[in-house]
Amino acid sequence: MTQAPVEQKKTTAWQMYRAIVGIGAFCAILIVGVYMATAPQIKINQERFLASAVSEVLPAAVLTQAVALDNDGQLVVVEENADLPAFLGYDAEGKLVGAVMTSEAMGYQDIVRVLYAYTFENQAITGMKVLETKETPGLGDKVEKEPHFLANFDALDARPAADGSGLANEIVTVKQGEKTEPWQLDGITGATITSVAIGHILNISAQVWVPVLEREARAIPAPQPPAPQEPTEEE
Amino acid sequence: MALKPVSPTDEFVKGLWRDNPVFIQVLGMCPALAVSNTAINALAMGAATTFVLVMAGLSVSLLRKFIPKEARIVSYICIIATFVTCVDYIIMALSIELHRALGAFIALIVVNCLILGRSEAFASKNKPGRAMLDGLGMGVGFTFALLFIGIIREVLGSGTLFGVSMFPDGFQTWTIMVLPSGGFLAMAGWLLIVNWLRQKEDNAARRAAEAES
Numbered sequence: 001m002t003q004a005p006v007e008q009k010k011t012t013a014w015q016m017y018r019a020i021v022g023i024g025a026f027c028a029i030l031i032v033g034v035y036m037a038t039a040p041q042i043k044i045n046q047e048r049f050l051a052s053a054v055s056e057v058l059p060a061a062v063l064t065q066a067v068a069l070d071n072d073g074q075l076v077v078v079e080e081n082a083d084l085p086a087f088l089g090y091d092a093e094g095k096l097v098g099a100v101m102t103s104e105a106m107g108y109q110d111i112v113r114v115l116y117a118y119t120f121e122n123q124a125i126t127g128m129k130v131l132e133t134k135e136t137p138g139l140g141d142k143v144e145k146e147p148h149f150l151a152n153f154d155a156l157d158a159r160p161a162a163d164g165s166g167l168a169n170e171i172v173t174v175k176q177g178e179k180t181e182p183w184q185l186d187g188i189t190g191a192t193i194t195s196v197a198i199g200h201i202l203n204i205s206a207q208v209w210v211p212v213l214e215r216e217a218r219a220i221p222a223p224q225p226p227a228p229q230e231p232t233e234e235e
Numbered sequence: 236m237a238l239k240p241v242s243p244t245d246e247f248v249k250g251l252w253r254d255n256p257v258f259i260q261v262l263g264m265c266p267a268l269a270v271s272n273t274a275i276n277a278l279a280m281g282a283a284t285t286f287v288l289v290m291a292g293l294s295v296s297l298l299r300k301f302i303p304k305e306a307r308i309v310s311y312i313c314i315i316a317t318f319v320t321c322v323d324y325i326i327m328a329l330s331i332e333l334h335r336a337l338g339a340f341i342a343l344i345v346v347n348c349l350i351l352g353r354s355e356a357f358a359s360k361n362k363p364g365r366a367m368l369d370g371l372g373m374g375v376g377f378t379f380a381l382l383f384i385g386i387i388r389e390v391l392g393s394g395t396l397f398g399v400s401m402f403p404d405g406f407q408t409w410t411i412m413v414l415p416s417g418g419f420l421a422m423a424g425w426l427l428i429v430n431w432l433r434q435k436e437d438n439a440a441r442r443a444a445e446a447e448s
Contacts, residue, residue: 011303027317034321038328
């Protein structure tokens with residue numbers, strides 16, 4: 001004797017729509033709510049982190065001045081940081097020592113955002129820090145840890161071209177161990193795409209920034225150091 | 236013979252030892268091995284996963300009659316991804332440094348099979364209170380396991396515990412312990428200990444049963 005198949009209750013299209021749209025709406029409201037609640041604190045934390053990253057890539061700078069490029073490509077002082085902030089760095093005597101810029105491009109998985117320092121004395125990139133990355137842990141994140149890759153930024157040649165149109169030499173990433181020129185980045189085997197992306201990020205940003213900085217940065221007055229706090233009466 | 240009803244306390248306690256997600260079920264290995272290079276990272280990843288386990292368990296349980304069986308996996312993943320996004324924002328608001336240390340692994344909590352497993356196997360069939368207790372127990376068990384692995388790796392690999400130096404200056408750190416392979420070594424050591432203890436427990440229970448009969 002064969003058993004009759006068990007009749008299963010059919011799910012209607014309405015039940016499916018109701019569930020999918022309902023859960024989608026619930027999730028969207030929750031994400032927006034949490035985002036709005038945490039956004040102010042995240043902004044404060046990001047500014048604090050950016051300030052410490054700037055002093056890490058350009059330790060000689062005691063004072064910084066936020067700058068940006070206006071629509072005509074001229075260097076201007078700004079109060080509010082742009083999406084990709086840039087700073088001029090001054091030593092304790094108010095002498096311009098370098099500039100710190102932010103740039104980003106697509107890595108292997110997502111956008112890689114880096115901060116780098118250009119020093120006027122060496123006409124070179126002398127510091128780099130990855131601000132944001134979602135690269136594969138253990139592979140793509142080697143760009144933050146590999147000593148030989150970080151050694152590229154002891155003095156990565158970024159001299160401006162004589163005609164001021166860009167860099168004298170394009171910054172490129174080469175295969176690990178094949179670096180022969182000071183403007184080449186010694187890449188990382190196992191993080192090829194990310195290390196090439198870092199070279200690309202630095203090149204596209206420095207091609208624009210370095211000639212402008214060399215031309216106009218010295219004309220911008222150094223910021224006044226913050227006034228020392230007056231001692232209170234109790235002290 | 237009727238099955239003994241499971242008490243709410245049992246729902247919580249089972250994740251700590253008997254059904255520990257890492258040492259017994261061997262689930263969620265990717266974060267367990269990758270983010271446990273320091274105790275603080277292990278603790279943060281454990282806390283984030285616990286939050287997602289509890290909240291996803293609660294939501295799935297509340298919505299269990301509303302979600303048709305054909306759409307259950309996509310619904311659970313959507314709910315889990317939402318809470319992971321919330322955790323991502325919360326960690327960024329607490330500390331950018333911690334957020335950077337955990338890196339891509341926060342986003343990867345979405346695909347931690349432990350969370351989807353508990354949603355499918357438990358929360359979708361039980362009331363919200365029990366689903367939360369189950370998630371909390373599993374989360375705390377997961378956190379303890381990560382912390383045990385993280386402590387061993389940080390102490391041997393960096394010579395510190397929660398960033399505090401543990402040894403005199405001359406101590407030679409075991410660099411391998413902070414590398415991914417160190418995660419496997421620490422995990423293997425803990426699995427040996429846990430299995431040995433469980434075997435002892437089983438033997439004691441068997442002897443007691445034989446003595447009774």
